[in-house]
Amino acid sequence: MTEIERLYLDLLKKSLSDSLRLDKPMFRIKDNVVLNVVNKILMTVNYSVIKVLFPKREDLIEGKMLPPTAESMIGFKRLDNIQYCIEEVVKNKIEGDILETGAWRGGATILMRAVLKVLNVTDKKVWVADSFEGLPKPSFEADMGDKYYLFKGLNVGLEEVKENFERYSMLDDQVVFLKGWFKDTLPVAPIDKLSILRLDGDMYESTMDGLNNMYHKLSIGGYCIVDDYGCVPACKTAIEEFRAKHEITDEIHKVDWTGVYWKKTK
Numbered sequence: 217m218t219e220i221e222r223l224y225l226d227l228l229k230k231s232l233s234d235s236l237r238l239d240k241p242m243f244r245i246k247d248n249v250v251l252n253v254v255n256k257i258l259m260t261v262n263y264s265v266i267k268v269l270f271p272k273r274e275d276l277i278e279g280k281m282l283p284p285t286a287e288s289m290i291g292f293k294r295l296d297n298i299q300y301c302i303e304e305v306v307k308n309k310i311e312g313d314i315l316e317t318g319a320w321r322g323g324a325t326i327l328m329r330a331v332l333k334v335l336n337v338t339d340k341k342v343w344v345a346d347s348f349e350g351l352p353k354p355s356f357e358a359d360m361g362d363k364y365y366l367f368k369g370l371n372v373g374l375e376e377v378k379e380n381f382e383r384y385s386m387l388d389d390q391v392v393f394l395k396g397w398f399k400d401t402l403p404v405a406p407i408d409k410l411s412i413l414r415l416d417g418d419m420y421e422s423t424m425d426g427l428n429n430m431y432h433k434l435s436i437g438g439y440c441i442v443d444d445y446g447c448v449p450a451c452k453t454a455i456e457e458f459r460a461k462h463e464i465t466d467e468i469h470k471v472d473w474t475g476v477y478w479k480k481t482k
């Protein structure tokens with residue numbers, strides 16, 4: 217990779233995580249029944265009630281907050297890890313596409329497509345799996361009490377995600393969207409082989425659906441990346457159960473306070 221290409225990808229990661237200007241305040245338009253009415257009126261004269269946020273540098277770099285406008289919430293370090301894994305599988309000629317289960321606004325998958333473009337890789341697709349309407353209601357014991365499905369901030373429609381790809385000039389036929397619950401879409405997804413499986417579904421069920429339906433398609437030498445290992449105990453439980461059941465002993469590497477990955481060796 218040339219220096220210019222590396223600089224482009226660094227700039228892209230900073231833009232996708234909104235960490236380009238680390239000390240600037242951020243604004244979130246408050247979303248509740250009363251303020252929605254007030255804002256609707258104020259907007260007619262270009263005003264709005266907003267919450268001003270002063271994010272800490274570390275929170276943006278390590279993806280510890282829900283950014284108001286960034287296309288990815290995973291922070292610079294986990295974006296960087298995606299680039300590292302793609303560079304490695306391309307360098308080592310590991311066959312297979314790239315899948316993220318849990319795309320939200322699409323940021324991580326936009327980066328995946330961009331890295332392939334920079335590396336001139338035309339035989340790998342980026343699969344973007346999401347309900348595009350938030351998380352499912354918990355139905356497994358390990359997820360009981362989980363309230364993420366009530367959180368509207370995690371509900372981003374397919375058209376908005378496609379627009380985000382378009383804005384970064386990354387929407388093309390190497391990108392495939394899988395819309396629906398993982399339990400329905402993943403078993404029938406026409407994916408033959410993967411070189412990278414990135415799990416970012418925030419729950420036991422979502423993590424397990426990704427592993428049960430896709431891990432056997434991950435090539436030897438490919439990477440399994442888990443976004444929520446450190447921050448969602450139910451996700452860690454799913455990983456531990458699956459690894460124990462399938463006798464996976466590949467070393468788990470830490471990316472940051474929550475993200476981990478391992479290289480599949482057998």
Ligand SMILES: C[S@@+](CC[C@H](N)C(=O)[O-])C[C@H]1O[C@@H](n2cnc3c(N)ncnc32)[C@H](O)[C@@H]1O
Pocket residue numbers: 287288289290316317318319320321322323324325345346347348349350351352370371372396397398399416417418419421422425
């Ligand atoms: C934490 S966000 C993903 C963040 C994203 N990777 C990024 O770069 O910012 C989790 C996403 O997973 C999706 N999701 C979680 N469980 C799901 C399931 N079982 N089926 C479909 N989508 C699911 C949600 O809709 C949400 O968009």
